[in-house]
Amino acid sequence: MAEESQCLYCRKVALTKELRRCKRCLGALYCNSDCQKQHWPSHRQLCADSDGWHDKYRGCRDGSMHNGRLELMTWEYTDPEGGTRMGWGNAFAEDVEDVKRQFEVDCRGKKHTFFKKRPQAFRWTCCGADGLMNSGCDHHGSGRKPCTCDYCCMGKPLPISIYRDHTGPRKGLNLRRGPDPRSINLAHAAVTTITRAAMHEFIA
Structure with a gap:
């Protein structure tokens, strides 16, 4: 598609x-x-x-734009969902050396070339989304344009469970909890509430 x-x-x-x-x-x-x-x-x-080299990737599918920069992830963390240990380049711990070699040898240390091969190795500093995510910039009020996330459209702050999750791509970022007052959309909020309730029921 x-x-x-x-x-x-x-x-x-x-x-x-x-x-x-x-x-x-x-x-x-x-x-x-x-x-x-x-x-x-x-x-x-x-x-x-x-x-910056990453400027051409700022545009998101929902019409918003990332205000931050693409940063190569070089830290270690444990994936909270699967308990998997991740490392340099957002790679599985056992694959780190191969990924580093790809960056240093195959891509000659050039981030723009490495991004084309492995976008998930980078994160946007404005919202903590990794390079593979292109659905929108969920900055919750820190961007020049209104945040387009469901919570801000509903006029609700991020749930504590999400806001306190600073592992992986969000590590070290001081992100807002929202909501972004510019984003509140009652029509969108009504649809989102119904959709989320249906998804919860389906998943349960």
């Missing part, structure tokens, strides 16, 4: 390949030049700050 994204200005959903990408930061996606021009006053600051 072809990947879809949203226009950063009008929020219209379309195939990612059919949207227009900002040529300066390579991250923002728009329906056309009109949407891009209309959004320029809001996009100007982030676009002007764009000077």
Whole structure:
């Protein structure tokens, strides 16, 4: 199935390949030049700050953009779900040396090349999402644009169990709990509440 994204200005959903990408930061996606021009006053600051190799990956499928940077994960942690020990490059402990070799030899120590081969080795500092996650930037109020996560749309803070989970990609980040007051959407909240209740019932 072809990947879809949203226009950063009008929020219209379309195939990612059919949207227009900002040529300066390579991250923002728009329906056309009109949407891009209309959004320029809001996009100007982030676009002007764009000077890293990761800028072209900032755009998310929901139309939001990451404000932080992609950081290579070099620390160890234990996966809370499976109890698996993870290490450098967000790799299984037993695979760390092979992953390091891939970075140093195959990619010649270049992060942009390594990201293409192993995006899960990186995390976004603005929200703690790993490089494979491209559904949105869940910053809960610290970003230039409203957070698009379900909790902020419902006007609720992150559950303590999620907020206190600082393992893996979120390790060392001082993230907000929310909610982002700019994000509250009663219509979206009603749908989300029903969907989450149905999912809980299905999982149970």
